[in-house]
Amino acid sequence: MYFYIKALHIIFIVTWFSGMFYIVRLFIYNTEAQSKEEVEKRILTNQFSIMIKLLWKAITWPSAILTIIFGIWMGFLYGSIPQWLWIKLGFVAALYAYQFTLQRIYSDQMKGIFSFTSQQLRLWNEVATILLVAIVMLVSVKQAMSLVWGLVGFVAFILLLMSAIRIYKNLRK
Numbered sequence: 001m002y003f004y005i006k007a008l009h010i011i012f013i014v015t016w017f018s019g020m021f022y023i024v025r026l027f028i029y030n031t032e033a034q035s036k037e038e039v040e041k042r043i044l045t046n047q048f049s050i051m052i053k054l055l056w057k058a059i060t061w062p063s064a065i066l067t068i069i070f071g072i073w074m075g076f077l078y079g080s081i082p083q084w085l086w087i088k089l090g091f092v093a094a095l096y097a098y099q100f101t102l103q104r105i106y107s108d109q110m111k112g113i114f115s116f117t118s119q120q121l122r123l124w125n126e127v128a129t130i131l132l133v134a135i136v137m138l139v140s141v142k143q144a145m146s147l148v149w150g151l152v153g154f155v156a157f158i159l160l161l162m163s164a165i166r167i168y169k170n171l172r173k
Contacts (some may be wrong), residue, residue, distance in 0.1 A: 001077065002074065002077045005070055005073050005074050005077060006070075006074055007143075008066070008070045009067060009070035009071050009073075009074055012063045012066040012067040012070060013063075013067050014036065015059060015063040016060060016063035016067050017128060017132055017169060018059070019055055019056070019059045019060030019063055019064075020060060020098070020099065020102065020128045021125070021128060021129075022037075022055060023052065023055055023056055023060055023102060023106070024102070024121055024124060024125035024128075025058065025125070026048055026051055026052045026055065027052070027105055027106075027109060027116075028118045028121045028122060028125070029044075029048055029112050030045060030048040030049070030052065030109055030114075031078075031109075031116065031117065031118045031121060032118050032173070033045050033048060034122060038047070049109075049110065052106065052109065052110070053110070056106050060099075060102075064096070064099055068096075071092070073092050084139075084142045085117050087138060088135055088138050088139060091131055091134050091135045091138070092135065093124055094131055095128070095131045095135070098127050098128060098131065101124075105121075122165065122169075126161055126162075126165065130154075130158055130161065131159055131162065134154055137150070137153070137154075138150070
């Protein structure tokens with residue numbers, strides 16, 4: 001039974017992350033549509049609003065909820081909670097906090113409030129990537145990785161990712 005629950009947990013993690021990655025892209029496109037001519041702006045905003053609502057309500061939130069349900073179920077079936085899992089749960093808590101910030105952006109954009117620039121949203125989109133890498137590395141490597149080297153690798157990854165974003169921004173200009 002444990003492995004079936006684990007498989008469902010992984011499936012909903014994948015769909016949840018897919019939703020989080022794509023929703024921010026749609027937020028970016030919707031934000032950029034606001035600078036278009038009125039007719040084009042209205043058409044794009046309507047289309048992006050439909051896409052954003054469907055993705056958020058039909059995929060992202062249900063996947064987030066099912067991920068936590070199957071994760072808790074796995075925890076009960078597994079029995080004990082090893083040290084590495086506590087650290088992972090900290091990253092998962094950060095991921096749910098990130099989900100709630102996306103909910104705020106979603107709610108604002110559905111009301112026609114665009115509080116963030118497309119560049120700010122591009123940077124914010126990478127938070128999910130950082131958390132994904134941290135969680136997958138932790139789950140995959142577990143005890144084979146020391147805390148110090150894990151943190152060094154995590155910081156190095158963040159610096160590399162931010163450098164890549166800066167390079168991409170310069171290329172776009």
